[in-house]
């Protein structure tokens with residue numbers, strides 16, 4: 001046991017993160033609307049010291065001249081602060097439980113929210129994809145809000161079958177891949193909407209972001225599925241049993257594989273986007289639908 | 304590729320119904336299909352005809368993945384051959400107009416060194432394949448991308464072999480062991496055994512396993528009161544080559560030469576001694592009672608066909624922590640043994656054990672049984688705590704509750720394909736990572752007749768050429784922008 005109440009601290013961080021993200025959303029939404037009318041390529045990111053060595057490309061950033069840019073700056077600061085708070089909530093929850101904080105659906109939702117926010121911050125740096133910020137923040141708010149209101153469970157020990165190193169690895173990979181899939185799905189929707197509106201294809205920043213994110217997410221998801229199989233072998237004596245959870249993990253994987261193939265197929269870009277979204281919907285269904293509605297060996301939702 | 308995409312989408316879609324409809328042989332609930340049949344008697348036979356209760360062994364499901372793997376092989380093997388030729392050929396010459404390529408820059412080289420030699424040395428040190436001619440250096444790197452792609456696709460075939468190994472030669476079985484009893488690993492000792500078509504059920508691993516002790520711990524406070532916290536089954540085993548002791552826990556099976564014992568459940572086995580009307584011991588020892596709820600309220604029966612004067616059967620309810628229920632009936636409040644009680648009813652008559660049909664040891668066949676009644680004609684019931692003995696009415700005998708053992712359920716599995724599958728999975732992971740993370744690219748360095756040097760790169764995959772790579776090369780050969788002839792980099 002810890003000497004201070006880490007669980008309550010975690011809950012307080014969650015509440016503050018919800019507040020900060022809400023404020024950020026209030027600021028970002030009009031900023032995005034304004035900047036859309038002015039310039040399409042205003043970058044979201046505050047300048048970050050170059051990590052990739054010298055670059056001789058001309059800076060994408062321009063001096064903050066519009067009010068919208070100042071608004072966006074404030075919103076961006078809010079996103080960063082909210083992200084830090086929700087990460088602290090995850091850490092405190094882990095300390096309170098004395099284990100990796102992803103043992104039930106509430107913790108999965110909490111850690112997942114943090115992961116989505118972090119993934120977005122990492123991959124939106126240096127890219128003119130500021131228009132995605134309000135959508136991402138809204139999504140994180142929904143996920144965090146749902147977790148707190150309907151999935152909340154007090155800190156507790158795990159049931160014995162979940163007490164495994166492979167669980168830590170498997171679920172961590174699933175959360176990381178899921179967060180990237182989420183950013184990928186948002187970027188893909190933005191890309192499809194833009195194409196429909198006839199945006200010029202020369203600078204498809206949303207498509208580029210989606211592509212990068214999916215390339216990273218797919219192997220991580222593959223690893224999550226494999227780690228899950230190793231765990232299942234260790235716990236139940238078979239590494240694959242077409243349990244509903246396994247089945248939907250497989251469906252997700254296959255849709256994203258189809259997406260990657262479609263990217264290399266001429267004339268299939270739009271369909272590639274739709275396949276990525278199908279994969280994301282399968283992923284979502286695995287988290288919400290399967291946990292809550294379909295009985296199976298993975299019924300540990302704890303709600 | 305189009306075929307591949309269509310088949311992949313088809314594979315994803317055909318996998319869906321199996322997760323929504325109950326499936327035969329999917330572990331969580333063996334009775335699920337039967338229940339579904341009962342609820343939908345008209346629909347079920349049709350679903351069954353379409354193999355919708357065993358989707359993952361259905362012919363149409365197999366057709367999709369076999370077609371996919373065939374198409375994949377047909378696509379990837381020729382690519383293999385092509386790659387082999389590519390890899391042995393030297394990197395191709397620079398395109399005429401280098402200025403159209405990625406990261407193109409032109410400038411004057413430092414006078415001190417020969418820029419082409421310096422570039423070749425630099426690129427070789429960075430593990431590029433390099434050819435030099437008098438006026439240009441051609442370099443290529445990132446073959447591991449293509450190799451990874453091949454390894455990834457071919458690993459799917461290896462995986463198929465691994466899966467088939469288990470599906471054709473493996474087996475799964477279930478056995479419940481009471482503390483102190485020994486299980487001999489032969490087909491007839493299993494409570495249930497499901498061998499694959501070509502599994503050798505007469506040649507199971509020669510092995511004896513004894514459950515020495517079983518310990519369970521449960522949450523004693525808070526909202527999760529009564530939830531399991533730890534299970535430990537201490538076993539000793541004796542095989543042909545080795546023997547020893549081991550503690551089986553969830554996620555920690557006993558593994559003897561690939562035959563694995565997994566702990567999947569547990570419960571109580573009250574030790575009941577039945578003396579018949581003559582005072583002779585007619586039955587004795589622990590009897591497995593099957594848990595029916597989270598608090599381990601458990602059901603069980605004791606059959607005593609040889610009792611005199613009349614055959615006897617006991618039907619019992621075991622409560623590990625008995626408390627008074629709302630209607631005066633005993634219920635269990637906690638899964639651990641705090642206040643263990645057995646409640647018994649008795650029957651006499653023909654137990655139906657001799658009529659040739661197999662009967663569950665956990666259930667009574669009531670057809671020819673008559674309930675034992677007390678002096679007032681009411682059904683005879685007793686509650687016994689450990690150590691207590693009670694007489695049955697009408698001189699039928701007596702029952703003693705001697706004490707309590709636990710039993711553990713083991714799932715036993717042998718899957719001779721699983722190592723192959725694991726190798727395939729590792730190959731798959733490595734191949735995939737290389738195929739997605741490695742950029743395959745060419746770099747050219749050319750010396751023009753006017754003495755300037757040009758550098759440019761081209762990506763051969765959808766990954767961009769790593770930023771900074773050309774910059775580093777340019778600094779390595781001391782390239783400085785040529786006066787007046789400076790070309791803006793196009794990125």
Ligand code: HEM
Pocket residue numbers: 257260261264304305306307311371372374375376378379452456459735738739764765
């Ligand atoms: C069995 C199911 C299959 C799976 C799971 C699968 C998966 C993948 C994955 C994940 C990639 C990496 C994508 C990338 O490089 O961006 C890939 C690439 C590729 N696949 Fe498949 N594939 C399958 C079947 C096929 C088939 C049937 C073909 C032949 C038509 C094929 C041909 C290719 C080719 C040529 C590439 C390289 C594409 C590139 O470098 O851009 N694959 N595959």
